[in-house]
Amino acid sequence: MTYYRSEQVIEEGLAKVIVPRFEYYRRPDGRLEPAWMPVFYNPQAVLSRDLTVLFLRVVLGGRDYFFIDSLSGTGVRGIRIALEVGGRGILNDVDPRAYYYTNKNIKLNKLAGRLEAFNSEANSLLNNLVVTGVVPDYVDVDPYGSPIPHIDSALKSLGREAYLGVTATDTGPLSCTYPRKTLARYWSKCIKLDFEKEFASRLLISNIALRAAALEISLKPLITLVYKYYVRVFFQARRSAVEAYKTINNCTGYLWYCTNTIERGFTKNPEEVGFKCSDGSKPVVLGRLWTCNIIDPEVASKMQASIGELPWISSLSRGVLEILAQESMINAPYYRLDKLCSILKINMPSTIRVIKRLREMGWISSRTHMDPRGVKASADYGELVEVLKSMSQQHTT
């Protein structure tokens, strides 16, 4: 395979990928700026791609399946899927330069019989598939910014039982940096919370699940990842009007939150939040949000188990997956210990010590991959506060 002096070949997973030479697209501080490159390749998204491979090995591995990488950039994600999981697929990008790279990379990896490059607008391609009867088992949506403009067409294209991977990099609106945008794009009031990253993922999931339900598709998030500037969710999709109703009814609801004390909880009915916070103030009510689990324990542990077969998976991905598997056991937003201890006016014990103490007391507790200061626990607010206070007293006496 020939390539130009302005290009280089990198390796990621089992894939060899021709990309523009990084040295031309570095900021003065040496950091690579993928948005400046003629085709988008971001080394920081290796975690997202590693998890895509591991997820698909668990849910589709060993089957003859068909996938669409609808916003493929260099094609690296789809090429890794083909090499590390299997299946056949379409790698699509509207940008002719991305199409050029994707074609070259398919050839470089000797995948011409299994992968085909397309140069279409993603919604047009996915909507056309519905008419032509081509039914993907997995669709990947990895855009710049919000995934919302791509969700309906991706959903419509899916088979009866299929999977959907979605990235959102609009973490500002999702975590309430721009409340007006949050309301317009994600149909929820919001305020700044101590667990803003989990809020972002629960808001994204509920919004996509609501759109799916309108198309009589039931969506269940199986893996949720929040890393640096992006949220990535892998869903299971089932075509069923009854299931779609049940999912929305059971798994979307509202969050009540006390801004002074950071007490919180989920509720089905916002009118039911008539109670007061422990300092006497009124909780705010936000939503709709996803209130069921956002990580499936079985899928997370199977993904962890399958890492042994893939020695090239990065150490970052291994570490994140280990935490994902632990935190999947608790369906409650994490508490930021630094915030809670500052409210309680006590010294902050280490997250590891708090988790150990909670576990000794019989609670399920875990770190969260979303925030190093976060702790997840099956204990309620009052119990957590007591644990923190007793640890702080032990520390000072």
Ligand SMILES: C[S@@+](CC[C@H](N)C(=O)[O-])C[C@H]1O[C@@H](n2cnc3c(N)ncnc32)[C@H](O)[C@@H]1O
């Ligand atoms: C974030 S990059 C994709 C990165 C790639 N999935 C990866 O893992 O490296 C987003 C890509 O979407 C393409 N794109 C943007 N709008 C599009 C559209 N409406 N239809 C198809 N491709 C589009 C861009 O050209 C860009 O290559």
